[in-house]
Amino acid sequence: xxxxxxxxxxxxxxxxxxxxxxxxxxxxxxxxxxxxxxxxxxxxxxxxxxxxxxxxxxxxxxxxxxxxxxxxxxxxxxxxxxxxxxxxxxxxxxxxxxxxxxxxxxxxxxxxxxxxxxxxxxxxxxxxxxxxxxxxxxxxxxxxxxxxxxxxxxxxxxxxxxxxxxxxxxxxxxxxxxxxxxxxxxxxxxxxxxxxxxxxxxxxxxxxxxxxxxxxxxxxxxxxxxxxxxxxxxxxxxxxxxxxxxxxxxxxxxxxxxxxxxxxxxxxxxxxxxxxxxxxxxxxxxxxxxxxxxxxxxxxxxxxxxxxxxxxxxxxxxxxxxxxxxxxxxxxxxxxxxxxxxxxxxxx
Amino acid sequence: xxxxxxxxxxxxxxxxxxxxxxxxxxxxxxxxxxxxxxxxxxxxxxxxxxxxxxxxxxxxxxxxxxxxxxxxxxxxxxxxxxxxxxxxxxxxxxxxxxxxxxxxxxxxxxxxxxxxxxxxxxxxxxxxxxxxxxxxxxxxxxxxxxxxxxxxxxxxxxxxxxxxxxxxxxxxxxxxxxxxxxxxxxxxxxxxxxxxxxxxxxxxxxxxxxxxxxxxxxxxxxxxxxxxxxxxxxxxxxxxxxxxxxxxxxxxxxxxxxxxxxxxxxxxxxxxxxxxxxxxxxxxxxxxxxxxxxxxxxxxxxxxxxxxxxxxxxxxxxxxxxxxxxxxxxxxxxxxxxxxxxxxxxxx
Numbered sequence: 001x002x003x004x005x006x007x008x009x010x011x012x013x014x015x016x017x018x019x020x021x022x023x024x025x026x027x028x029x030x031x032x033x034x035x036x037x038x039x040x041x042x043x044x045x046x047x048x049x050x051x052x053x054x055x056x057x058x059x060x061x062x063x064x065x066x067x068x069x070x071x072x073x074x075x076x077x078x079x080x081x082x083x084x085x086x087x088x089x090x091x092x093x094x095x096x097x098x099x100x101x102x103x104x105x106x107x108x109x110x111x112x113x114x115x116x117x118x119x120x121x122x123x124x125x126x127x128x129x130x131x132x133x134x135x136x137x138x139x140x141x142x143x144x145x146x147x148x149x150x151x152x153x154x155x156x157x158x159x160x161x162x163x164x165x166x167x168x169x170x171x172x173x174x175x176x177x178x179x180x181x182x183x184x185x186x187x188x189x190x191x192x193x194x195x196x197x198x199x200x201x202x203x204x205x206x207x208x209x210x211x212x213x214x215x216x217x218x219x220x221x222x223x224x225x226x227x228x229x230x231x232x233x234x235x236x237x238x239x240x241x242x243x244x245x246x247x248x249x250x251x252x253x254x255x256x257x258x259x260x261x262x263x264x265x266x267x268x269x270x271x272x273x274x275x276x277x278x279x280x281x282x283x284x285x286x287x288x289x290x291x292x293x294x295x296x297x298x299x300x301x302x303x304x305x306x307x308x309x310x311x312x313x314x315x316x317x318x319x320x321x322x323x324x325x326x327x328x329x330x331x332x333x334x335x336x337x338x339x340x341x342x343x344x345x346x347x348x
Numbered sequence: 349x350x351x352x353x354x355x356x357x358x359x360x361x362x363x364x365x366x367x368x369x370x371x372x373x374x375x376x377x378x379x380x381x382x383x384x385x386x387x388x389x390x391x392x393x394x395x396x397x398x399x400x401x402x403x404x405x406x407x408x409x410x411x412x413x414x415x416x417x418x419x420x421x422x423x424x425x426x427x428x429x430x431x432x433x434x435x436x437x438x439x440x441x442x443x444x445x446x447x448x449x450x451x452x453x454x455x456x457x458x459x460x461x462x463x464x465x466x467x468x469x470x471x472x473x474x475x476x477x478x479x480x481x482x483x484x485x486x487x488x489x490x491x492x493x494x495x496x497x498x499x500x501x502x503x504x505x506x507x508x509x510x511x512x513x514x515x516x517x518x519x520x521x522x523x524x525x526x527x528x529x530x531x532x533x534x535x536x537x538x539x540x541x542x543x544x545x546x547x548x549x550x551x552x553x554x555x556x557x558x559x560x561x562x563x564x565x566x567x568x569x570x571x572x573x574x575x576x577x578x579x580x581x582x583x584x585x586x587x588x589x590x591x592x593x594x595x596x597x598x599x600x601x602x603x604x605x606x607x608x609x610x611x612x613x614x615x616x617x618x619x620x621x622x623x624x625x626x627x628x629x630x631x632x633x634x635x636x637x638x639x640x641x642x643x644x645x646x647x648x649x650x651x652x653x654x655x656x657x658x659x660x661x662x663x664x665x666x667x668x669x670x671x672x673x674x675x676x677x678x679x680x681x682x683x684x685x686x687x688x689x690x691x692x693x694x695x696x
Contacts, residue, residue, distance in 0.1 A: 095687075315376075327672065
């Protein structure tokens, strides 16, 4: 038997064991609905019928985008840093939602236009002062793209050292729905138009203008066929941004390390799609927190054949949806580990 | 101006103030979607643009039902007490889900067949050893129905003394989907068939048998027209059970005291409908946690024109759905109270 088929077989065995374990819980069979499916996923990720995931954390990657020069956003790039400052002050949307869920938040500066003042919750991993304008030239160099992926992987190792088993990824970056639309279009083949939406607010020049700019950007980049990993790298390099690339790197490492990855909205989902292309299997570790109101998000979730946990019509980003999903994931974990078993056998 | 119209006017003014407060938060307008609607409701309940709801708690009412003698359930009545014992041991479904949400749980014995041993988390408020068989006679006497409503109201006062501003109501009681179907049918006029489902599991004699028994029970009770409160009282008395009646009493008092009421599944929703009929305005304080897989629940939510926060196909009862909704309600509260405001005026 090959190693791959042995892994598949042991995964199927564990899945059966977890299902039998859930059937033996003190409740009518199936009565926890989708929480039971989530519990199977969580058990498989942790490799246990009684997983202990450790701490949860929301990691927010921030970066700026040169493509904002093309009038594709409602807000100027300087707003990214203002939002990041609210995150450090503990008063941004993600902070209050994470507080409600009992989860800590940290901010990674992956490449804002201007650096932030030092802060306990700030991880300074700046690749550059925002990306280049991807309509005119690649968003970043090969070296910078490699550095961003590496920085993401190294950040994940830090989570391991701090016993974080549930990590939710959020992002801040005026212009990053443009980057995410291009990445998702390139990697899923979904129609670009389906993937273009208002982001933080309708751009001053309108959605049609945004679509035209993105179409031109995609044509300019002229992504050549290549190996899947090579092509994904080129897609990330061409469209950016630093925060999405770093997040994708972090996701690949989190999956390899057996963490539960909580995917937030449209941009984080594009990041997860890139991570899967770089490191197949990453999606097995991804829990999709919510369906955002950004129209392309539903299309991506449908493409991935996943149903998110929440549908609250949120579209703030920052990891806000991921934060709200953490207690649901924790519930699945505790169901496996702490809920009473009925006496008797529950055959696999 | 009448008192009623003054209340309506001041409510509309506060609603406008809360909406303006939310518009001024550091985020794109409307970007927290349904969390913003929930925040308006929470602010109105608390009477503040920056509410402090205090602690949250799940209160689980347990009671047994004489109608189980008619073969309408998959499990015998003794199972109610077994589940209640798991709740006291901290290992029932509601305990683990509440733990995941950071919420405490207490159990009220409103009338199980047999008493439970004393326990710190047990509130012994037994009206009787289960209800009578409602197919043959009223589930309880006028005195017992009054006592159950009163006990619920008094339990609520205790929550006030303990600074609980968010209270989720759950229930345990083999046979209580039968009681809830009858109450909901009597108070909403929805077709009885729509409201009959499997509950904890398909009854041994089938769903058609359950429907026939409930139809006969409804006919036997011959609820006479009366004042709305008088008729509601008679409906509760005829169909029971002690746990639903006590919950309805607690809900009326919780609404009067300005608490956020988290309504769990089908049975709790029937309780909320009864509470609204007894004390109009109670529903203003109700947040509907989830849509359960019990088919009648969607019909009741549709009838009430409410959209629940979660749809995870759960049907365990006990308050499990309410527990998972608490962090979302807390998020709405903290958004109002702790999220950064943008500089400038945000006119009402």
